Amino acid sequence: MTNESLLTASLVLDHLVAGGAREFFFAPGSRSAPFAYTAAGRDGTDLRAHVRLDERSAAFHALGAARATGTPSAVITTSGTAVGNLLPAVLEADHAEVPLVLLTADRPPELRGTGANQTTRQPGVFGDHVRAAVDVVVPRGLTGAALGADVAEALAPALSALRGDDGVPPGPVHINVALREPLQPALDDLPVSSAGAGRTDTGRADTGRADTGRTGTDGNGAAGSAAGPGWVPSPLDPVHAVDLGPGEAAELAAAAGCLPQHRTVILAGDGAGPAAAEMATALGLPLLAEPSSGARGGETAVGPYRLLLDSATGRSIERVLLIGRPTLSRPVGRLLARTDLRTAAWQPAPVAWYEDGRRQETVLRSLGEVLDFTGRGAPEWLAAWRGLGAQAQRGVDDELDHLIRTAPGFLPGPAVAREVWRACGRDGAALVAGSSNPIRDLDLSAEPGSEGAGNVRVIANRGLAGIDGTVATAAGVSLATEACVRVLLGDLTFLHDAGSLLHLKGEGIPDAQLVVLDDRGGGIFATLEHGELAEEPRWAGTVERFFGTEPEADIAGLCRAYGVPVVEVADLPGLREALSRPIRGTSVVVVAARREGLRDLHARITRRVDALGTGSAG
Template sequence: MTIESLLTASAVLDRLVNAGAREVFFCPGSRSAPFVYAAAAVDGTDLRTHVRLDERSAAFHALGAAKATGRPAVVVTTSGTAVGNLMPAAMEADHAEVPLILLTADRPPELRGTGANQTTRQDGIFGSHVRAVVDVVIDPALDPHQITAQVHRAMEPVLAALNDDGARVPGPVHINVALREPLQPALDDAQAGDTQDSDMQDSDMQAAGRNQATTTAVWAPVPVNPSAAVPVAATDLAQTQLSQNRQFSQNGEGHRDPGTYRTVILAGDGAGEAARHLAETLGLPLMAEPSSNARCGTHAIGPYRLLLDTPLGVQIERVLLMGRPTLSRPVGALLARPHVQTAAWQPRAVAWYDEGRRRETVVRTLSEVLDFTGRPPQDWLDAWQRLGAVAQTAINQELDPHLQEHEHAVPAGAAASAREVIPVSNVIPGPVVAREVWAACRRDGSPLVAGSSNPIRDLDLCADPGPAPGRAGQDHQVTVMANRGLAGIDGTVATAAGAALATGQPMRALMGDVTFLHDAGSLTHLVHETQPDLQIVVLDDRGGGIFNTLEHGSLGEQAQWAHTVERFFGTEPAVQIPTLCAAYGVPVQAVTTVEDLHRALEQPPAGVSVVVVAASRAGLRFTNARIKQAVTRAAADLP
């Protein structure tokens, strides 16, 4: 007789592989053991397995894999608190529309509510953050064929949610599977001996005399469905509309002329190449966040967020939004201007806001887009391109001077910590680090995972959309991934590692020290398991630099608030990152000059490594203010 738990696990994995899942991240645990034995038997064929110590980290590894490939990825846990650790990744996957599969082992119904060890209410634990949830409970009286059929029927709601045809919104799903003992393949009688479940034997709580199976189930997966759906993003559908409309041209042939408007396209997170193609076809300025993956070409205006209050910026009459804007208050202010009309191109519903809760008019067809955007004035794009070029030059000139000291940017009366004199030769400003990492990715084509807080905003300021210097004229468009669903710092190392593992591409990640330390545990298995090609660049400014740029930074300059702001927001870590990396067995390099950083970024990533860049929070607000002033002066001098 086949072991029920192993056959159940095999049937579940069989269905997930057939639905397109390839990467499975396991965490150690007893109740989930049947999934281990089923998957290990076919590791490297229909799926690839990875082991991670921490469930929170494993979930973000799976999230990164799914985000990078568009295919569902799986995280497997045992029962109890292990399941709760998946919540942060589930929330991010929900808002970011990532097909993350949360596969949790559970006690059988006869143990639930009895006080059995590691038993809680797992079914429905993720609430509204999952697209579908199933509780797979198998009748122990069924034969093997009936067990497989029951599993397949039970999983239909999840498979329907994963089989995204453009009508559904992609996102996470939860499969909770009740598993009865035995949880492992049968041992020969001579090997069996006495075994004891470290949690609690099912037999302690179940009816006596239940027939325990003795024959191991063997997973023979059904042929993989070659048409297993990869989730379709709303912007993919927009791109399809563009490519299928053969009459669409810069002159709007085949469409009525709706009028002339000063329109810009705002590409938020996940907007995709459709935003760039639309801007180029319509002759409109493109304001693209780094993780929009539209930030390239001659229509993209690099430092756009500093230009929205210039004389040209205040002339904007219409904004077409694609993707989700997440980064800056100037963009939020632009979308809220009473005299500016706004629309959002969304060929299908999206997960990141509730219908009716935003101001933009939703347009779902290309014809509606053309009616909204209209035709730009003759010199509209040219004026933005000139302004963007002089602003980019002003930023580079402001950041490049050598042997300056940060003190010159700090007004008299500022807090002592902000007046600290730090030679530029000993630290590298965050925007410079972002600029150099971006340039390196353009040279060698490495995708980039951008951490939240300051690093992605530094990219938004300094990542030049134009050609970057490279060998033999190489110039790659940079693919940027970022956890902008909820914009948290959680799981960034794991997300980057999962993306690199799933794609097999050399990859870089840029993040601050707090973000890195928050997820440092994800380094645990990156060296001894399958090793991704991942270079992690850490901007080490010794604490929460993002708060220096907010209102808390102003309070921190006042004597009565300085200690409170530093303690609760600055949160300077005691740990030294190079020492920590060495403890994990991860190669690490500390750099203090731009020249050192150039050398560290010279080659594409190979294996796992960390580059720690010395930075400082002192004077950060004033550095940003100085950059804005330089851009304002350059814009004013433009004829």
């Protein structure tokens, strides 16, 4: 490798790998070719390269990989509109504090502003949605140590942000690299690393497609320094908001018996992490945990807690400790807005998802402050929540089972979520939940005490809760960790990202089972105020057109067109049989559902649980 652009690309990748990045997702393009040739030469050694057809999908693949591992992952694009396609993933990574690297190739400065093909104003294109943005422009003729020093200096702010220096919350960084022609190695250049280094997995027999992406490159790669004996997948360790520091678990146990008693609950929002469950257990406090909190399987977790907040027990709460980010329900929002109780948020470090002074919770930085606030729970306080939660869970299950028996031919969303949760508890698959109804269905019907619940790891894009990129996010989770993934999503969410089903020949195939709740449109709107308007004839057409948005698509046929195995189910035995199959390669389960009656189902569940909550608190 002798030319400037290949040398620059190699140096940039060296720095990113040294900073912890391992998964690199490429979209095809000419200006970014130096990164492709360089990565190909070291694929399967100190990094792993994946190729995806479009930039938006590739970005969400990288987002999923970074969110699942807690380490940086990168998406690499050519110049021009390719860069703009990264924005949805950038916004999600910003608010979800995911370390996503946006590595964009650009024209050199002498071509910028001249009307040159595929050239636009890329530096600063993501505004304040990135933690740092750098424009790497190497002066002509720079070589050797001088080139290395120049690149290192240019990259420093982005690498510092990835490390979280100066207390900056994790998040996306933009590295824009100007590259001059030639963009490819000379014909007589040799790749530094031989084909197939570190790749041993030869295929997925049951998908009908060889997983040749895990056997390496075609040997035409170039430059880059090889390192390590072969690829080792990253552990599945999702990004979460709070970790107990060294000795803090012991401090919790020692302090518990000496604290005053308060009617405190711990509210674990998205990404709270296992620390929330450990604290609730140690202090004997009820745990109200969203599915993607990472704490739902805690010993003191309460099932359909959002239905209990207006009960006598819920109204008797004195204090709420928030860990992570609450995003799912209005009852939780009303709880945190109450002026008759005290609220606090445990944030050992600053977070990116709100501005200081914009929320009413008192921010607590140290564990000592947290313990002073929470106190411990009286045995009868926790018992009251556990008993009420168990009764509410039975009430939810009874209503779902009754509907399944009396209205055959389709399955209600919460029942599908319940079965998916239980399946993940049994087989250990990670669970990626789509936004809209699926994550809320899990919140309602995923029983904390069910078999294996403590081992279910839920990942969801709750930074901005968009439906875009869900399929790609799940694929990134699987590819980075080599874990089996089960995805729960609605038909519109699936169709929005159906392009991410496309597997290019020679690329790795994620082990992912997509469970698509096909209710022919936007079911969530039926549960909101729009659903009430839809019952009025003068508004029904408008609501259906603009919110129901029924697609004219054959989901099963679409899957077959992409070469993805698919099965259609409409009853509980069929769903359970599909969920019992080993997850190998990518497959889809299409579940027949309906939007009609969804509003009534939720109303019946609410009425049934309300009838349980009239007693006094413990």
